[in-house]
Amino acid sequence: MEEVVRSIVVTSVIDAVVDDLKSQVLATELGPGTALTEADVAARYDIARSTAKAAIERLVAEKVLVRKNHKTARVVQLGPEDVRDIYRTRAYLESEVLRRLAERRSVPVEARVANAEIDALWQQGEWDIVDPDMRFHTALIDSLGSARTSSVYGSLAFEVKLCMAQLQGSQRLSPEIIIAEHARLADLIEAGDANGAATLLDEHLSRARELLAGSLGGEPGPEAYRPSSALIPVP
Template sequence: MPDAIFETLKARIIDQSEPPGSTLTESAVALRFGVARPTAKLALERLVADGLLRREAHRAARVPELGRADIVDLFATRRLIEATAIGSLASGGAIPADALAAHRDLLGIARTGGAFAAADATFHRALVAGSPSPRLARMHASLMGEIELCIGQVQAHHLLDVTDVAAQHQGILDAVTAGDPATAADLARAHIDAAGSALLAHYDSTH
């Protein structure tokens, strides 16, 4: 049951149904899902651990509000990790199965419409997890909550066209398959920069 609550709340946070700054209390979550407070607490603790919620001592958990400096720092760090990991992955020329599956999902969404944040996040997570460096994968995993928050904002505010996102993913996959580390890394950087620039432009226009 905590897993189901976690997944439901995670989806709501990413699609902005639980907007940045909103609070989630154990009692409210327990009431909403008809579970005991310890069960609600477990789900909230996992969301906090994943970076999708923040909690200070003696305060309710809150959906993070990322400022401009947060976005700049996150995307700069993400750029370094993902470009390095994807370049290393291209040295072997093999694409992780989870990344291929996520890309197929994204292509389907591009054709039919719908929410793409989960498929986008899974694609990036799988590529880095499949790289030869477990340390890069661990660093990336520690950022995934905030990365997913940003992807959710891109989706919610229609900052990028999912068709363009899918095309950029395809370019990265083609470079990895071709065993071209330099091109794969360059395309990963350009892809991340496009998302970061769109999100920063939106932030600047609304603050």
């Protein structure tokens, strides 16, 4: 019997291409609606068309790119209702996790470290805090110790980071508010106040959600303009 030679694509190359293209999307070097063909990607990275195709398919599956009716894949363009759906889905998941962590009175060190990094950047006048902001929330999710919960949250991660990058790039949401609300969330969890943590999380996420919806052409809801309760001294 004639031996069949099977062709394979090196996964690490695909991973590297996918990660680099994601970083370019987050940095808006590849703006919303930008077309990416197999030929473009192959030429950009000097890789085989089959590798470029696999990378594009991964990016489509992870909602970094969209492709309709077998047409050219394009960088996702989020609208106001997309943002609201992403943030509400995020809130449902995070709220339950915070309640569970409050039962344990447990806050991971990684969350405190991430918030301290945001504070340090803010002291330098830096608004680009997407990565440590996301690490704060991801640390809380991961500390629950549920691989499936972390996986579900991870599936939202890129869309959330893209939302945050668009909002913080407009400098409409001060890192001062983010830092204060993160610190208060951690304190409420350690105090075992599940309801308080869930309520503050809703305030934290809904403000960002409506500010972002407004920046993308929607009509922002009243949550966008509510002052942060975390900046009001606790009696």
